[in-house]
Amino acid sequence: MYFRLRILTLCAAVLGIITLTLTGTMINTASAKSSNELQPFKVAALQFNPVLNERDKNVDQLLKVIEEAFKNGAKLVVAPEMSTTGYYYKDRDAIRPFVDTIPGTTTKRVEQLTKKYNAYVVLGLAERDPETDLFYNAAAMVGPQGYAGKYRKTHQWESEEHWAAHGDLGVPVFNTSLGKIAINICMDAAYFESARLAGLGGADILAFPTNSTAQAIAALQARAQQNGMYIISANRSNTEIDYHMIGASAIWSPMGVKLAETELLPDKSKDINEPTILYGIIDPKEYKNKNKQALANRRPELYKELMLYIAPWDYTKNTTPHDINAGIVQYEPVIGNVAANKQKVAELISASVAKAHKESNSLHIIVLPELSLTGPMDNQSIAAVKALAEAADGATTRFMANLAKANQVAVIYGLIEQEGDRLYNSAIILDKDGNFVGKYRKTHLGDSDKSWAAAGDKLAVFITPELGKIGVLIGEDAVYPEAVGVLAVNRADFIAIPSAWRGQYGSYMTIHPDMSANKYPEGSMVTWDAVAIGGQAYTLVANFVGTKAEYLGRSSLYTLDPLYGLDQPAVASGDKEEVFVVKFKTLQSQWWYNQENLVLSRRTPYYVPLIK
Incomplete structure (x- = not known):
């Protein structure tokens, strides 16, 4: 064979039982069948490594690899970002000889194969708009009828900012004979909005061309779960001008199950320059x-602040980092027995605070599970x-205020709040002297x-002089990245999530363990990690253990x-009663990616469908 071929195939069946119809950008490219009529089909992620400045040779080689995948039965093939040119160009002049129109020469050549094999290709390439002479980091879809459509990268990394205009097409969804397919590219994954726009458009599959060192592909398990769609990620596996791409192309199910993955290549000594083809099976019944x-349970009326671009000037943001020692209470409640639970909580907190004082390491805040x-x-x-x-301001708050004052520690706790004839699942923040700071209703x-x-009607951030700006979510709120986005726009320094999790949403993280320089602990949970990463705010999760409902513990700090x-x-254990003590420093303003850079680089004009 003329190139080294690695074939990895794994199929996992995931139970899908509920129908949902969503409106969004729909582009018809073929006569689509219902998912019940479609049979499982093979897809392929091409780990293809173009040579910089060799567009024509790259296309020749890419076509050979695409055809190899088609011959092996793939009906949808995804190739990496910038797969025809290579990635790094210093300016418009450097890349000008290698851009192509879409449709254009490259798509014409690809459609010869897609027509012959009755299949689809999504490939990344550098696009030139003939009307404006602007260049874009783009991806084209080509199918059995020829050119089907394109996507222009919405959220760019620094390298392409020097030659590429920001994408201006939103996130179109293409109605194909295989299902509804959308496209995101690389850095888009760092912003929940990109995949969410695909999900709201009804996408069944997200094609994901990328040139990733870790960040983009690490987000994909969460993006698949958040939107209930398959993701096919095609990365490179070599080094270009000291920029090393780690491979680990993968195929994810709508439940966030990893169906297939290529080898992770931690540094350039492990480069694989030859193409790799990763196969997986997509089952339209899923x-x-x-x-x-769950998309039907979104609360768009609460998300209007996602449209705000409070940058680069924001005089309301906190600019003072805080070193915080937090205690996260994890225990087995006696359901409905407030007196027994009070005794247990008081003992756990008092013992933890006393231990911290003995070690000259005072706690600043305590977080308890929901309905504490x-x-x-x-x-x-x-x-x-x-x-x-x-x-x-009832008995629970008086009890918690006494605990806070006695132990000189701020407290976040939950209760069944009654106001008039309505009941709420609420969380309250008290400062270290037991004074009321704020209240949030789930x-x-x-x-x-x-x-x-009854559902609460506002997402809020609470200001405290000693701890900074605190965002609060409760339980299932964490499933909805829009809620996290609002807290980020309002500059939460950290987020507390009182929870009662027994596995009813989310799952444990299964990204490649070597993808992260600082490894995730056993029992890390996708949904909670996505809150911290997506909002760029340290996130404290307090959960129960035990009871007949089998609460899963794993109270945690996500970073x-x-x-x-x-x-x-x-991450704490899955079954131990304890106050889990963690430390962190808010803001991290000197790091390459932080909340400031997240807010500055959001592309709000394209987020309108999120708030409708």
């Missing part, structure tokens, strides 16, 4: 799944829930809340950038 159904002293209300009658409800209710709780070695996530 296009209908519970993660896609009652336990979760799964399968409880309305009468039982009402009997435990109280005003926001805005995205879980199944265990819906029988009794801003373990991938490139800034900081280290920390």
